[in-house]
Amino acid sequence: MTPQPIATLNASVPRRYMAGFVLLSIGGLLLWIGLTKPPASIGWQIYMLGMGGLALWLSVRFWQATAGSILLTPEGLFDDTGHCLVRLDNIEKVERGTFAFKPSNGFLLVLKEKLPRGWQPGLWWCLGRRMGFGGVTPPSQGKFMAEMLAMELAK
Structure with a gap:
């Protein structure tokens, strides 16, 4: 039998949506810029695509974590x-x-x-x-x- 909790800490719904939106937007924007307006250097393009993918992964991780x-x-x-x-x-x-x-x-x-x-x-x-x-x-x-x-x- 699990003991009764003394206190609970949940994610605030407006903060959760706002932070998720910001992370998703940053990831999408970096990917979009990296694909449509690539910088002169291929290194910077790879960097932008990598950071965009990382931001999208982080937004998914964040959304899963804050559901608990x-x-x-x-x-x-x-x-x-x-x-x-x-x-x-x-x-x-x-x-x-x-x-x-x-x-x-x-x-x-x-x-x-x-x-x-x-x-x-x-x-x-x-x-x-x-x-x-x-x-x-x-x-x-x-x-x-x-x-x-x-x-x-x-x-």
């Missing part, structure tokens, strides 16, 4: 499929200050032990002992989850 959500339970942070992102006993502290290196509208976790690198564009990322949550999420949900997480860690 992050759940805070008494055991830790999980995605909506039940995959454990980080356990509470591995979290050293929560940073949510103005100058913290955190995603937009989110918070940063400093971990006790390193975790494998991971990234769900617009929702979370993990690099070593740092894990950021936020991006295209509503500020209210990010703040609430960070406060609930800090309270759970203080217990």
Whole structure:
């Protein structure tokens, strides 16, 4: 039986559509320019086509990632499929200050032990002992989850 979530972090629908549109537009524009108005150098054309393809791939990855959500339970942070992102006993502290290196509208976790690198564009990322949550999420949900997480860690 899965425990009841304390807090949930979802992508904001308007932010999700806007970011997806921007990524798709950039990818399409780079491909269009690379194919119809190629630069004088073949190297630049390959670069534009590669970056356009990368932007289109990123827009698909982003759209798939932001369809999910992050759940805070008494055991830790999980995605909506039940995959454990980080356990509470591995979290050293929560940073949510103005100058913290955190995603937009989110918070940063400093971990006790390193975790494998991971990234769900617009929702979370993990690099070593740092894990950021936020991006295209509503500020209210990010703040609430960070406060609930800090309270759970203080217990």
